[in-house]
Amino acid sequence: MSMTRAQIVTTAAGGSALLLVGAFMFQIIGYPPCEMCLWQRWPHAFAFVIGIAFLVIPSRILALLGGITVATSGAIGVYHAGVEQKWWEGPTSCTSGDISNLTPEQLLEQIMSAPLVRCDDIAWALAGISMAGWNAIISFFLAGLWVVAARRFA
Structure with a gap:
């Protein structure tokens, strides 16, 4: 049985909502977010709102916007995972950088002004993939669902 575009969007927007719930649950159990973690949350919040708007006014534009939104979170997740793996430098506001x-x-000043949660530390991982990495994987999957919903207008 084929899913309708409304069901696909509900699944995609619900996936974003579940990612947000998961992020807040990790925060509650003692894994405070870094600055880049927070950056990854905003697109999912917007995607959830877009999903609600889509159910009221179904349109290809909203479906594409939802896909772009969660793909943005996925791209931030890839960037963040690369910072965690030390593949590239992250923003100086949340990483230790070259000392x-x-x-x-200057070192003392950097230590005293450092954020409590650094973006270049992996706080938690599953199967060798950090939370940022999992966010990227799931976000790109959700972006694909949004695109499938947009294509259902053709």
């Missing part, structure tokens, strides 16, 4: 050329005074 080799700092004076003791």
Whole structure:
């Protein structure tokens, strides 16, 4: 049996809602989010709202916007996972960066101004994939659902 576009969008928007619930549950049990973790949450919140709007006014534009929104979270997740793996530098506001050329005074200043939760530390992983990595994987899957829903208008 084939799913209707409304069912597909409900699944995609519900997936974003579940990712948000999961993120808040991790926060409740003692894994506070870093700055980049928070960046990944906003697109899912928007995708959930877009999903509700789609159910009221179904349109290809809303479906594509939902896909772009969650793909954005996925892209941030890839970037964040790369920062965690030390493949590239993250934003200086939430990573330690290179300290080799700092004076003791500059190092102390960096330590004192460092965020409590750094973006370049892996707080939790499953099967060797961090939360940021899982967010990327699931977000791109959800983006695919949004695209399938958009194609159902053709």
